[in-house]
Amino acid sequence: MKAWVYREYGGPEVVHLETVPTPAPKDDEIVVKVLATTVTAADWRARTLEMPKGFGLIGRLVFGLRRPRKTILGFEFAGEVAQVGRSVTRFCVDDAVFGSTGARMGCHAQFVVVGENEHIAIKPQGLSYEEAAALSFGGATALHFLGKASLQPGEHILIIGASGGVGSATVQLAKHLGAHVTGVTSGPNAEIVRAMGADEVIDYTREDPLHTPEGYDVIVDTVGDTPMSRCRHALRRGGRLLAVAAPLPTFAGAPFISMLGSRKVIVGVAPESRAVAERLAQLATEGVLRPFIDERYEFSQMREAHARVASRRKRGNVVVLVPHDDTP
Numbered sequence: 001m002k003a004w005v006y007r008e009y010g011g012p013e014v015v016h017l018e019t020v021p022t023p024a025p026k027d028d029e030i031v032v033k034v035l036a037t038t039v040t041a042a043d044w045r046a047r048t049l050e051m052p053k054g055f056g057l058i059g060r061l062v063f064g065l066r067r068p069r070k071t072i073l074g075f076e077f078a079g080e081v082a083q084v085g086r087s088v089t090r091f092c093v094d095d096a097v098f099g100s101t102g103a104r105m106g107c108h109a110q111f112v113v114v115g116e117n118e119h120i121a122i123k124p125q126g127l128s129y130e131e132a133a134a135l136s137f138g139g140a141t142a143l144h145f146l147g148k149a150s151l152q153p154g155e156h157i158l159i160i161g162a163s164g165g166v167g168s169a170t171v172q173l174a175k176h177l178g179a180h181v182t183g184v185t186s187g188p189n190a191e192i193v194r195a196m197g198a199d200e201v202i203d204y205t206r207e208d209p210l211h212t213p214e215g216y217d218v219i220v221d222t223v224g225d226t227p228m229s230r231c232r233h234a235l236r237r238g239g240r241l242l243a244v245a246a247p248l249p250t251f252a253g254a255p256f257i258s259m260l261g262s263r264k265v266i267v268g269v270a271p272e273s274r275a276v277a278e279r280l281a282q283l284a285t286e287g288v289l290r291p292f293i294d295e296r297y298e299f300s301q302m303r304e305a306h307a308r309v310a311s312r313r314k315r316g317n318v319v320v321l322v323p324h325d326d327t328p
């Protein structure tokens with residue numbers, strides 16, 4: 001099969017299109033014929049080792065000390081079941097599915113192997129393969145952090161980075177939970193954030209979103225540039241800061257601040273699982289969550305897709321279409 005392979009850390013030029021062995025399933029695994037995948041902020045981090053401040057060594061331990069341990073990037077997929085292991089009961093050949101492989105990656109390829117009880121579910125009928133491929137990264141993150149915050153109807157939530165992959169999913173889910181949503185983005189992206197359900201949009205190039213006399217119940221920071229102390233001061237009593245892209249000092253300090261003060265700081269890594277994939281499928285089927293696609297790229301344009309994500313200006317999700325005109 002064809003796959004984009006990287007063997008050193010660096011810019012988009014380190015990924016190369018190669019022919020590699022097509023994976024075979026173990027008894028409890030399935031092989032998915034990938035029709036669409038995404039390039040996410042996680043691919044950018046895994047390719048460049050650019051980590052939130054203080055996480056440099058942890059990044060190397062996760063992805064490979066001197067060079068990448070897993071050589072095929074890609075965390076998300078949508079496609080058709082091509083082959084099932086002997087004990088698989090949840091899926092049949094030709095089922096339309098979507099999901100995520102997490103830290104194992106490998107989705108920038110024509111075929112990927114997934115455990116039948118991992119983060120994989122039947123594709124919602126109302127979503128295209130492109131949209132379904134983009135459901136997991138932002139969706140799972142938004143679900144996890146909003147759940148940790150126990151967001152209540154009527155609460156005021158500020159979402160910094162509302163036009164990004166995580167932000168666009170968070171806006172939709174927060175609105176669904178009945179919150180009053182203010183999204184922060186730059187002017188040209190305001191319409192998208194409004195269309196996703198935000199009640200108000202603040203253009204951070206013109207206005208300081210944290211300069212607010214009323215304060216917010218919840219602040220979601222998906223950008224990670226704002227000092228934690230500034231965010232905390234913009235929270236009401238009982239408020240929660242969801243530091244999605246937290247640097248190490250915020251990560252380390254969060255439990256103490258939450259214990260000692262009247263405002264909580266929530267950090268962590270959003271888990272992915274079968275239950276999360278099924279929940280995302282349900283939310284998409286109900287029309288609550290629809291991934292916003294920034295740009296679509298052909299498989300041959302993988303490096304361009306990486307460059308778009310590396311710009312840190314992408315809107316929603318970057319999708320790559322995977323062709324199957326050759327025999328694996």
Ligand SMILES: NC(=O)c1ccc[n+]([C@@H]2O[C@H](COP(=O)([O-])OP(=O)(O)OC[C@H]3O[C@@H](n4cnc5c(N)ncnc54)[C@H](OP(=O)(O)O)[C@@H]3O)[C@@H](O)[C@H]2O)c1
Pocket residue numbers: 040041042045137141160161162163164165166167184185186187189204222223224225244245268269270271309312313314315316
């Ligand atoms: N903790 C976890 O489990 C977890 C899970 C997933 C992701 N993450 C992290 O979350 C972060 C966000 O991921 P993502 O996929 O959402 O990134 P992304 O899609 O690449 O974010 C790009 C967006 O950020 C906006 N942006 C940039 N600077 C901004 C600012 N100062 N204020 C407001 N918006 C700004 C951009 O809008 P403009 O062009 O208008 O500026 C753009 O639309 C990454 O650091 C990722 O590693 C963490």
